[in-house]
Amino acid sequence: MSWQALLHRVQSKAKSQLSGGNQQEGFEDRAIDLYLSGSRLPFSSGYTEYKERLLQNILSDNALMDQFRGGKTLPEGFGARLDERIVEYPWVFSRLGSDTGLIVDAGSTFNKQSLLETAALKDRKILIYTLETDWITYDPRLSYLFGDLRDMILRNEMTRTIVCISTLEHVGFTYEYKTYSRNNPWPHATPDSYLSAVAEFRRILEPGGHLLLTVPFGRYENHGWLQQFDAPMIDKVKGLFEGKVRAETYYRYVDGGWRVVSAAECADLSYFNIHETGSFEEDGLAAARAVCCIDLEK
Numbered sequence: 001m002s003w004q005a006l007l008h009r010v011q012s013k014a015k016s017q018l019s020g021g022n023q024q025e026g027f028e029d030r031a032i033d034l035y036l037s038g039s040r041l042p043f044s045s046g047y048t049e050y051k052e053r054l055l056q057n058i059l060s061d062n063a064l065m066d067q068f069r070g071g072k073t074l075p076e077g078f079g080a081r082l083d084e085r086i087v088e089y090p091w092v093f094s095r096l097g098s099d100t101g102l103i104v105d106a107g108s109t110f111n112k113q114s115l116l117e118t119a120a121l122k123d124r125k126i127l128i129y130t131l132e133t134d135w136i137t138y139d140p141r142l143s144y145l146f147g148d149l150r151d152m153i154l155r156n157e158m159t160r161t162i163v164c165i166s167t168l169e170h171v172g173f174t175y176e177y178k179t180y181s182r183n184n185p186w187p188h189a190t191p192d193s194y195l196s197a198v199a200e201f202r203r204i205l206e207p208g209g210h211l212l213l214t215v216p217f218g219r220y221e222n223h224g225w226l227q228q229f230d231a232p233m234i235d236k237v238k239g240l241f242e243g244k245v246r247a248e249t250y251y252r253y254v255d256g257g258w259r260v261v262s263a264a265e266c267a268d269l270s271y272f273n274i275h276e277t278g279s280f281e282e283d284g285l286a287a288a289r290a291v292c293c294i295d296l297e298k
Contacts, residue, residue, distance in 0.1 A: 110126055211243075228288070
């Protein structure tokens with residue numbers, strides 16, 4: 001299915017007339033319709049519903065997932081006006097493979113019903129290890145542990161798969177981004193402690209297991225509630241992990257869509273922080289201008 005067909009599927013469903021159908025689905029369709037008929041600003045009404053509906057279609061499209069798995073060129077305009085999750089999730093899901101073992105979700109980014117119902121996760125046990133989460137479901141496949149990723153209370157070599165999607169950049173910083181910023185940084189931040197989390201990931205992985213890691217990428221920036229990774233920081237992660245790099249892919253938001261690029265093409269990019277700017281740019285950029293996605297094998 002083409003990218004245009006995926007968009008059409010989402011838009012058509014959102015505009016369909018519902019009578020006596022699922023209330024939640026009806027709410028989502030109305031929210032998506034509102035988003036599509038408006039200015040389509042990031043995080044506006046219907047934005048999240050539209051993005052998650054689109055993600056469901058992407059994750060079920062074998063051809064697109066093959067493109068992500070191989071780090072291949074994406075369709076023109078892919079993920080227009082959407083944040084980096086629109087490339088991070090498909091990239092990670094494309095590399096989960098057919099393994100049926102436990103997944104440790106470092107940061108709670110798999111903790112969404114729409115993701116848990118996908119073919120890739122429906123038969124997997126998942127341990128969600130996080131400082132906080134906005135949703136808990138009583139599902140026998142899921143376990144929740146609240147704690148510090150830099151000092152995990154898990155035994156050595158206990159899992160084959162760790163997923164850490166746009167979480168490592170927050171390690172050592174406060175999560176209260178509405179209070180702290182680049183101009184008002186958290187006074188107790190420890191930016192270098194992300195390496196302690198990487199060491200913990202390596203410790204709890206079985207030999208042959210892999211870490212699927214994504215972070216915002218470009219020039220180094222400290223925003224008070226997160227830091228943007230640069231090339232030396234990525235090198236530190238790989239050096240500390242001391243494993244095999246199975247894949248390393250860079251995505252950049254440019255010309256109103258996400259593209260596969262080289263690390264050098266992202267090296268001087270800044271993170272777009274709406275909490276500091278107060279307004280969006282014309283191309284609808286939502287947050288990171290680029291992300292680094294790495295698959296590391298122990």
